[in-house]
Amino acid sequence: MGFFGTFVYADGAWTEREDTPPTGSSLRVDIHDSDIAQIDYRPATTGVGRFYLGYEPAIYFEDPSASQPVDGKAEALGFSEWVKHIGGPLIAPEEILSLLADPGGAEPEEVFAEDAVVKLLGLAGLPLPESMEQGG
Template sequence: MGYFGKLAYSDGRWTFGGPTAVPFLLVDVHDSDVATIDYRSVDASGGRFYLGYEPRIYFEEPDAGDPVDTQAEAQGFTRWVKDAAGTDVDPDDVRRLMAAPDGAPPAEDVVEEAVEKLLALAGLPLPEWPTDEDMPAG
């Protein structure tokens, strides 16, 4: 079983669960195969894309939603990075990390690796991924 969890980057730090301020970046990982990336700016603009697999592909429900417009989301994310972190990022570098809308397998075995590559591009600190010892008993 892979990692399941939600991490938020806001106010210059990572927290578990939801963001504490805007702008924010929310990373929701499902079984180390899907990472939902939500980003919001202070003007309420933002977007969503996936790393690993799009959920509609992962859960074998291709009609459950439209494929992500990876070009538009890559451009939106690079604008967010510039505004939130002051870093210039090439949208093509972001797009190469995104889940393929056609369901092609990702390059990384676990989606956390793709998350870390995305954060490195953005110049953001890496989160401290929880370990089994960090999880509640049961």
Template sequence: MGYFGKLAYSDGRWSTGGPTAVPFLLVDVHDSDVATVDYRAADASGGRFYLGYEPRIYFEEPGAGDPVDTTAEAEGFARWAREAAGTDVDPAEVQGLMASPSGAPPADEVVEQTVEKLLALAGLPLPEWPTDDDAPPG
């Protein structure tokens, strides 16, 4: 079984709860195969994209949602990184990390690796991923 968890980056730090301020970045990982990335800027603009697989592909529910416009979301995330972190990011590099709308397998074995590549592009610190030792008993 892979990692399940939600991490938020706001106010210059990572937390396991929701974001504490805007701008923020929210990363929700499902079984180390899908990461939903939500980002919001100070003006409340933002977006959502996926790393690993899009949920509609992963859960084999093609009608569950439209494919992500990866070009638009990559440009939106690059804007967010510039405004929130002061980092210039090439949208093409972000787009190369995104889940394929056609369902092509991701390059990384676990989506946490892809998340870390995205964060490095944006100049953000890496979160401390919880380990099995952090899990509740049982």
């Protein structure tokens, strides 16, 4: 069985509680069975504020209705701007784009989606959620 976890970063800290959605800048990471990591960031200035690491749900579940198509370039730029907005380091959108799930379903570079999440958070200068530090 793979790793499952949902984490929300807001106000400089991670929480695993979803009952109170953040009202300001936030990042939500939802990892499903080590194969899919859904990344939602707010505010989104470019794109819709959602992308995937590992596999896109539409590919993974072989169901086009499982997820909307992702504009990788727009989301990589948007996430780069989001990181800058929260005071993080400048990241070239190309660095982010290289981590995103392939819309054609090519096997991801990282076997486990949580490893891609670790890389993404490292680029963004963000700490890991506590349960990810402990190895899941």
